[in-house]
Amino acid sequence: MKSIDAQTEAPTSGPQFTIRLSATRRGARLARHLAVQQLAAWGIPYDTEASHAVALVTAELAANAVTHGRLLGRDFRLSLLRLQEHVRVEVTDARPERLPPAAPAADPRSLEADSGRGLLLVSTYAERWGCEVRDTYTKTVWADITCPHR
Known part of the structure; x- marks a missing residue:
């Protein structure tokens, strides 16, 4: 099982997309739609494994941001970076003191629960992922998804 990295390497420059969204379920849903739309604009079709x-x-990182990283009146930020062999998804929220666990638990009891499997899914689909506190007001959870450059 992959665990989070303490620090991220500085991504090389490439196309990027950034938007602030309301820290609501609607904002989280919109983040997922906008991410897929942006990938299509970069030439990564909707029905590819990378797009899915x-x-x-x-969806998981945005849901965590609105569930665990929400502060009244503060938005969350979605950023996508198209790098050479992967796409980096970054979600920044307003609760730097609420860090994700170092490794998502694969406890059988948690698999039957209604929630708590989001980071397990992220670690399954991402090549690597991590969390950074870049300032005293925000934290960014990021994930690199393999996506060969065409």
């Missing part, structure tokens, strides 16, 4: 993986990872 980015959609799932974006």
